[in-house]
Amino acid sequence: MATVEIRNVRKSYGPVEAIKGIDIAIQDGEFLVLLGPSGCGKSTLLRMVAGLEGITGGEIAIGGRVVNHLDPKDRDIAMVFQNYALYPHMTVFDNMAYGLKIRGIPKAEIRARVDKAANILELGRFLDRRPSQLSGGQRQRVAMGRAIVREPAAFLFDEPLSNLDAKLRTQMRVEIKRLQDRLGITSLYVTHDQVEAMTLADRILVMNHGVAEQIGTPLEVYQRPASLFVAGFIGSPPMNVLDGRIDDRGEAVLLPGGQRLALPQARPTDAGRPVKLGIRPEHMAVAAQDFSGGFSIEVELVEALGADTVVYGRLPDGESLLVRMAGIPTVRERDRLTVAPQDGALHLFDAVTGRRME
Amino acid sequence: MQRRVTFDNRLLPYLLLAPQVAVTLVFFIWPAANAIWQSVHLQDAFGIRSEFVWFENFTNVLGDPNYLDTLKVTVVFSLAVTVLAMGLALLLAVLADSKIKGARAYKTLLIWPYALAPAVAAVLWMFIFNPDIGSFGRALRALGYDWDYRLNGGQALTMVIMAASWKQVSYNFIFFLAGLQAIPRSVMEAASIDGAGPVRRFWTITFPLLSPTTFFLLVVDMVYAFFETFGTIHALTQGGPGKATETLIFRVYQDGVVNNDLGGSSAQSVILMVIVIALTAVQFRFVERKVHYS
Numbered sequence: 001m002a003t004v005e006i007r008n009v010r011k012s013y014g015p016v017e018a019i020k021g022i023d024i025a026i027q028d029g030e031f032l033v034l035l036g037p038s039g040c041g042k043s044t045l046l047r048m049v050a051g052l053e054g055i056t057g058g059e060i061a062i063g064g065r066v067v068n069h070l071d072p073k074d075r076d077i078a079m080v081f082q083n084y085a086l087y088p089h090m091t092v093f094d095n096m097a098y099g100l101k102i103r104g105i106p107k108a109e110i111r112a113r114v115d116k117a118a119n120i121l122e123l124g125r126f127l128d129r130r131p132s133q134l135s136g137g138q139r140q141r142v143a144m145g146r147a148i149v150r151e152p153a154a155f156l157f158d159e160p161l162s163n164l165d166a167k168l169r170t171q172m173r174v175e176i177k178r179l180q181d182r183l184g185i186t187s188l189y190v191t192h193d194q195v196e197a198m199t200l201a202d203r204i205l206v207m208n209h210g211v212a213e214q215i216g217t218p219l220e221v222y223q224r225p226a227s228l229f230v231a232g233f234i235g236s237p238p239m240n241v242l243d244g245r246i247d248d249r250g251e252a253v254l255l256p257g258g259q260r261l262a263l264p265q266a267r268p269t270d271a272g273r274p275v276k277l278g279i280r281p282e283h284m285a286v287a288a289q290d291f292s293g294g295f296s297i298e299v300e301l302v303e304a305l306g307a308d309t310v311v312y313g314r315l316p317d318g319e320s321l322l323v324r325m326a327g328i329p330t331v332r333e334r335d336r337l338t339v340a341p342q343d344g345a346l347h348l349f350d351a352v353t354g355r356r357m358e
Numbered sequence: 359m360q361r362r363v364t365f366d367n368r369l370l371p372y373l374l375l376a377p378q379v380a381v382t383l384v385f386f387i388w389p390a391a392n393a394i395w396q397s398v399h400l401q402d403a404f405g406i407r408s409e410f411v412w413f414e415n416f417t418n419v420l421g422d423p424n425y426l427d428t429l430k431v432t433v434v435f436s437l438a439v440t441v442l443a444m445g446l447a448l449l450l451a452v453l454a455d456s457k458i459k460g461a462r463a464y465k466t467l468l469i470w471p472y473a474l475a476p477a478v479a480a481v482l483w484m485f486i487f488n489p490d491i492g493s494f495g496r497a498l499r500a501l502g503y504d505w506d507y508r509l510n511g512g513q514a515l516t517m518v519i520m521a522a523s524w525k526q527v528s529y530n531f532i533f534f535l536a537g538l539q540a541i542p543r544s545v546m547e548a549a550s551i552d553g554a555g556p557v558r559r560f561w562t563i564t565f566p567l568l569s570p571t572t573f574f575l576l577v578v579d580m581v582y583a584f585f586e587t588f589g590t591i592h593a594l595t596q597g598g599p600g601k602a603t604e605t606l607i608f609r610v611y612q613d614g615v616v617n618n619d620l621g622g623s624s625a626q627s628v629i630l631m632v633i634v635i636a637l638t639a640v641q642f643r644f645v646e647r648k649v650h651y652s
């Protein structure tokens with residue numbers, strides 16, 4: 001059990017800067033998810049915490065102890081890899097016991113710890129098998145077991161579920177969450193899957209091009225995305241983003257198609273400023289045909305997902321607009337309808353920097 | 359999953375196999391059959407008459423105390439060559455596998471000795487170790503060490519072992535390097551996070567995972583040491599001084615080609631063949647059990 005502090009950490013490969021200064025303090029027992037597209041540097045950051053990559057600049061501290069120059073084995077961490085990285089020539093038992101044997105823990109205690117972990121993970125029947133005789137989900141569990149028995153200060157997960165099929169992934173996600181709640185061990189979890197991030201995390205660090213775009217709870221990240229990147233990355237289908245301009249009185253946003261959307265609060269200082277307007281598809285509803293504060297769209301495609309329906313609409317000026325409605329479809333392709341954003345559904349972003357305007 | 363390949367033309371598969379079968383027939387089956395036939399016959403020196411003598415050649419060979427000495431030399435030589443060639447190759451492969459500058463050039467250079475003919479390699483070693491003209495040989499003498507492999511049997515055997523091992527290191531190196539590169543990096547990373555230092559990682563993870571390669575090379579190197587080192591020994595010491603570097607294969611040549619005892623020589627090659635077959639069988643039976651194939 002420990003805190004993990006990452007202070008202005010940087011990583012360069014020659015002239016290329018992969019991580020451009022990340023700062024975050026992870027609380028004891030907290031579950032932090034590093035979320036971002038591939039190549040954003042999230043795995044590199046995790047590997048730097050593990051000690052598998054050198055740190056170009058800044059400091060990493062685990063349990064208050066700076067670990068920059070410590071070997072992975074001295075950092076008191078356990079890691080779960082994407083491809084499981086089990087020892088193929090050892091049985092499940094030996095896989096889990098390996099780290100304990102090295103640390104010179106008495107045989108009886110190793111037996112007890114492995115049995116306990118095997119019980120939690122329902123691996124009891126497989127202790128004598130080799131990894132090659134296990135299914136993907138079982139191997140994943142062994143990898144988790146190997147981490148648990150060590151009782152480390154922190155767990156590091158590097159996309160642990162991305163090699164599993166969709167059904168198993170959901171199941172394992174729930175198991176990981178339950179396990180972490182039960183053990184209360186500080187965890188860093190790398191993923192590119194927003195559903196994993198939203199469901200597992202206490203806090204999410206959204207990364208892009210080696211920069212932390214936003215750090216916040218899942219709901220903060222969803223409700224108040226700090227940048228256009230976060231707005232587009234979190235939420236499915238993604239947020240609609242439209243070019244616009246704040247009117248001369250600072251009371252509404254004007255869109256190129258002529259719509260005028262009233263702002264919840266007047267912002268006279270921003271009058272006349274070009275902005276990007278974000279509206280989540282699920283925060284729009286069908287309005288009366290002649291409603292002035294909405295969008296008139298032509299329906300191009302209707303996706304019925306059962307629980308809800310995604311409507312791909314086109315605005316008069318050619319921009320596309322997604323609307324997500326609850327329940328089964330009530331509209332058809334080529335219908336014309338008016339949709340209006342719900343109260344508080346408007347997100348404003350700076351047209352140049354892409355940062356959120358509060 | 360196994361896929362069966364089928365040919366439309368019935369003759370084509372036989373035609374495709376023919377070259378391999380022909381090579382095996384001409385260069386293995388026929389001479390081996392000849393050797394077995396000759397091993398139970400006694401021929402005169404001119405090869406005009408031969409007489410069927412049952413196993414007399416074998417009893418003669420096995421009753422000869424010199425033959426047991428040769429067997430001892432062969433065991434020492436083969437074990438030393440195998441251990442040395444594999445050990446060195448593994449060490450070099452581990453070094454080449456780690457991230458170092460100029461790894462490519464290093465790897466290429468290490469493969470070169472394999473491309474050298476045994477006789478050329480032997481001449482090269484001679485130029486190094488010859489007590490009169492060899493650079494290292496002269497240096498040893500200059501330091502006061504009584505180095506002369508032409509007179510000292512132990513020195514001669516050491517030199518032949520070194521030369522024969524050196525030839526085989528390249529071959530082993532390629533296989534070990536490929537084997538090392540096939541071990542997933544994350545497995546090694548997991549071991550280092552689990553607390554294993556480099557030495558421990560090598561013995562508990564790398565070495566077991568390399569075992570299929572190691573086993574294959576063990577068989578190949580034993581066969582190499584028994585048969586293919588003839589050229590090296592012939593060019594360096596001709597089995598001498600005395601019989602200090604005379605291995606079984608060299609004696610087969612010596613007795614058959616030089617001393618014209620074709621029957622005895624053939625009996626020896628049959629014995630040699632049986633020894634190597636037995637050794638290989640033992641290796642497959644007992645060593646392979648410890649091998650982990652993924």
